[in-house]
Amino acid sequence: MKLESKLPEVGITIFTIMSKLAADTGAVNLSQGFPDFDVDPRLIELVNAHMTAGRNQYAPMQGVESLRHGLAAKTEKLYGAVVDPDTQITVTSGATEALYSAITALVHPGQEVMVIEPAFDSYVPAILLNQGIPVFSRLTWPDYRIDWDQVLDMTGPQTRAVIINSPHNPTGTVLDSQDIEALKLLVARNDLFIISDEVYEHIIFDDLAHHSMLRYPELAERSMVISSFGKTYHTTGWKIGYCIAPPQLTKEFQKVHQFLTFASNTPIQYAYADILQKPELYLELGSFYQRKRDLFLELVAPSRFKPLPCRGTYFIMLDYSEITSEPDTDFARRMTRQYGVAAIPPSVFYHDGTDNRVLRFCFAKKDQTLKEAAAKLCKI
Ligand SMILES: Cc1ncc(COP(=O)(O)O)c(C=O)c1O
Structure with missing residues (x-):
């Protein structure tokens, strides 16, 4: 049998x-x-309590009611957007599933999707599996901003959607109000949808505000906004995310979701609904990670790595051009083997392997881990 890979x-x-x-x-x-640090024990207790209370069968397709209501209240409080928990929110098995469902619901064969690189690695395969055509614009170097002139030039009636990600993995940049104005202009010119990956919405630093699409009615009306509990509650292995979108878009989204996973883990959804009642947990997340960013910056300051600005997410890019001119994939491997620190080579986030001689480091680690890593980096 001939196996032709998709x-x-x-x-x-x-x-x-x-x-x-x-x-x-x-x-x-x-x-x-x-x-590499543990989950809040209260959350574990809540999951246990819901399991023990017998909440172990299929959840409703769109997510458990208390969680959707909690998300709607949070969205109104944080972003001033009134969303209907019954027709505008879907709980998914991680943001990855939400991204796949959103792309599948929107993109017809031959339609273009604007991807801004470097880009999280699940976007393009999802577009390709739906026979869409990814079209690439590159963030400017070294400040990693969206080149809106280029995005405007490359979009037109053939463009079905643009994927936006802020705070941005892997660069740690965030959208500002100028970006929002540019995005408004883009959608005024082209009738396209926005898939907005906001999984790091609470991990934002230096008193900057998160510009969720949900804040702006003219953007929200054409957006599928995707987030993830995994990033917010240090539970990446639990794989629960969600999508907020207008009712018409949610209807199409749910047509895919119900046949992809149907529903997501029941007791964990109940536990998240409970913990959402403690807003301090997500409101303090920015300062929690800002302290880790600053500690890591201080620890690597004596090294030959040059940090690039990091305004959100738990990733930071370090420029290693003073150390070597090796390609990032080679240096990442050598650094792991020879110096004992593993990082991600960002060229893998570009379709053409763009390599700026930087590496992405995750600082969502215990202080001790960061100290150990930095001591090794300072020896390179
Ligand atoms: C930008 C971005 N989007 C989506 C995801 C996927 O989130 P989840 O683990 O909830 O599927 C990640 C995870 O690393 C991410 O960095």
């Missing part, structure tokens, strides 16, 4: 490769984006 270019993700190399070599793993 994704011939796709291999094992760099996250799996680098995490395995870190494990095999005993290196400090600052590559994949997950915390």
Whole structure:
């Protein structure tokens, strides 16, 4: 039998490769984006309590009611947007599922989707599996801003959607009010949808505001806004996310979601609904990670790495051009084996392998881990 791959270019993700190399070599793993500290024990107790109380069967397709109501209240409080929990919110199995469902619901064969690179690695395979055509614009270097003139030039009636991600993985940049004005102009010129990946919405620094699409009615009316509990509650392994969109878009989104996963983990949804009642947990997340960013910056200051600005997410880019001119994929591997620190080479986030001689480091780690990693980086 001849097996024709639907994704011939796709291999094992760099996250799996680098995490395995870190494990095999005993290196400090600052590559994949997950915390090495534990979940709030209250959340574990809540999941246990809901399991013990018998909430173990299928959740409703769109998510448990109390969680959707909690999300609607939070959205109104944070972004001033009134969303109907019954017709505008869908709970998913991680943001990854939400992204796939959004792209599948919107993109017809042959339609273009604007992807701004470097881009999270699930976007393009999802577009390709739907026979859409990814069209790439590159963030400017070295300040990693969206080149709106280029985006405007490259979009037109053929463009079905643009994928926006702020705070941005892997660069740590965030949208500002000028970006929002440019985005308004883009949608005024082109009748396109916005898929807005806001999984790091609470991890934003230096008193900056998160410009959610939900704040702006003319953007929200054509947006599928996606977020993830995994980033907010240090529970990346629990894989619960959600999508907020206008009713018409939610209807199409749910047509895909109900046949992709149907519903997501029931007791965990109930536990998140309970913990949402403690807003301080997500409101303090920015300062929690800002302290880790600043600690890491201080620790690597004596090294030959040059940090790029990081205004959100738990990733920071370090420029290594003073150390070597090796390609980032080679240097990432050598650094892991020889110096004992694993990081992600960002060239993998570009379709053409753009390589600016920087590496992405995850600082969602215990202070001790960051100290250990930085001591090794200072020896390079
Ligand atoms: C930008 C971005 N979007 C989506 C995801 C996926 O989130 P989840 O783990 O909830 O599927 C991640 C996870 O790293 C991410 O960094």
